Amino acid sequence: QVQLVQSGAEMKKPGASLKVSCKASGYSFTNYFMHWVRQAPGQGLEWMGVINPSGGSTTYAQKFQGRVTMTRDTSTSTVYMELSSLRSEDTAVYYCLSHYNWFDPWGQGTLVTVSS
């Protein structure tokens, strides 16, 4: 069964950093790009960037350049998304999604709340 399982919900203070994991199973991890998308409460979908699990190369949305880092661990088929200098506007559900089957599957989402 092809699936992505993300780490659990997090509460962070402004200025802190965040690291969300996304573990893939059921397919060849290094063959398919992995994207990160977020969704603020009541809002639409926002693409953050993509990582090639094979070589580790990344492309980030300009909005997040300098604050986001995507990495992968091929030994555990896991990708990570780090976001630094958190602010209240970063409160959102963060999703990973694989290009395995044309932007499918998606992870279950990780709720991140940034509040003092």
Added chain:
Amino acid sequence: DIQMTQSPSSLSASVGDRVTITCRASQGIRNYLAWFQQKPGKAPKSLIYAASSLQSGVPSRFSGSGSGTDFTLTISSLHPEDFATYYCQQYNSHPITFGQGTRLEIK
């Protein structure tokens, strides 16, 4: 960045109705267009890719069309489980961008 504009933003319809949602790109994206369905509290679900290719397991009442800048998602006969929010997405170039969503509600 390529802007994706969906219309309408919301739509009320009844079970059995045929509905069409439109997505317009600010510049040509060939057929690099996907559609997603999202229900409250759930991750989006992929419906269509390459503008008109149906994802495995998606009912045939869903269809997509278009190329270049103008695209449509059609549901031929609404089922109760189809009431949700729908998003288009272009993947012709980075940054990947989404439409603002169309909320489909029960009339």
